Amino acid sequence: MRLSRSFLPTLKENPAEAQIVSHRLMLRAGLIRQTASGIYAWLPAGLKVLRNISQIVREEQDRVDAQEVLMPTLQSADLWRRSGRYDAYGPEMLRIQDRHKRELLYGPTNEEMVTDLFGQTVKSYKDLPQVLYHIQWKFRDEMRPRFGVMRGREFLMKDAYSFDVDYASAVATYRRMMLAYLRTFQRLGVRAVPMRADTGPIGGELSHEFLILAPTGESGVFYDAALEDQDWLDEPVDTNSAEALEAFFNRVTTPYAATDEMHDVTAWDGVPDDRKREGRGVEVGHIFYFGTKYTQAMDVSVSGADGAQFYPEMGSYGIGVSRLAGAIIEACHDENGIIWPDSVAPFRxxxxxxxxxxxxxxxxxxxxxxxxxxxxxxxxxxxxxxxxxxxxxxxxxxxxxxxxxxxxxxxxxxxxxxxxxxxxxxxxxxxxxxxxxx
Known part of the structure; x- marks a missing residue:
């Protein structure tokens, strides 16, 4: 691209509305422009970054045999009533009526829709496991959208959903996805630490969030220095072996790591002083295992080997693709501007x-x-x-x-x-x- 002919409007001064580094630099470098509160247009260079991030995310999902689909942004309210979440989700959900007075919503997440799609198609345990993902725009009506693409109302997200025959298989899928996430962040040129997390409104009993370490991060983090060296991610892991996945998972999750909200002072005291690290982090991914929460609520079952019906075990796995663009800048910049990792830069x-x-x-x-x-x-x-x-x-x-x-x-x-x-x-x-x- 020739700069004299490009749509790449740089700014010399910091915009007054931009409170954090990534928001300032994305505006100044001509990557985005705001069109409404918490909603941004991605200009050519910014869109190239978004596509580069998406492609790396896609390749690592494909590598663990997840299959890409594309689900609509608008969802029927009836699906969410079947799961019991329509009234419980809260004001962040944007509710809409079409001309026929049918109730719709702009999807904040896709557990209901993917469970319904799965139920329409898969009828037997022989067709399990299944892992479906898409990279799609989402909308959550944040009360106070701020920090540019880090906490906007409309955002691009990779969300994946797994269906397994039993608990052991579901946990193996969860661990396989954790490996895919760590490889993804490594390829993006940033270091992300997995931390045990609250399951929140999605529900479930096993949950980890991934935080990119950055001085300007929104969350305080406490972690064992053993997690800093992630060169071992280059070592092969047999993703079809439950024992190999368990060994990998233990290696990643045994060292202490927690955000402010989950910090356990007693456990922290057990970390050797020379390995204690404190800092800031930006959440860019979250994975959940929640069993039969949705398949049971929506009455989606399949036949087992004995002919009896059972509810498949589920998990969901999200990566904030548009948020990553800002998070990478938070971790990779100096006083002069952005320092793009080679893998995501709009131009080499x-x-x-x-x-x-x-x-x-x-x-x-x-x-x-x-x-x-x-x-x-x-x-x-x-x-x-x-x-x-x-x-x-x-x-x-x-x-x-x-x-x-x-x-x-x-x-x-x-x-x-x-x-x-x-x-x-x-x-x-x-x-x-x-x-x-x-």
């Missing part, structure tokens, strides 16, 4: 033409840009070098390819790594090899 590099209109500079920039137009944001504006450097830092591209008159005559460029500030002078081919690697 900015090409900074320090003398637009100079024949040699223009030719070198065009040569680089032609190699991979989708990977580069080419700053071809007739602006001062300082403005280009500042905008590139603000937008957080992993690399900056700086093309100036002197080096361009020699077929060389300066390559800057945004995360470290390291600079090196290289040939065009050497710079391209580094930027496009992986």
């Amino acid at each position: 590099a900015a090409i900074l033409n320090l003398k637009s209109g100079d024949a040699v500079c223009d030719a070198v920039c065009e040569q680089i840009y032609a190699k991979a137009p989708e990977a580069f944001l080419y700053d071809d504006r007739a602006e001062r070098a300082g403005v280009k450097f500042a905008d590139a830092d603000l937008m957080g591209h992993p690399w900056q390819i700086v093309v100036g008159p002197r080096s361009a005559k020699e077929g060389r460029v300066e390559l800057k790594r945004r995360a470290t500030g390291e600079r090196q002078e290289l040939s065009v081919d050497e710079a391209l090899a580094l930027v496009l690697a992986g």
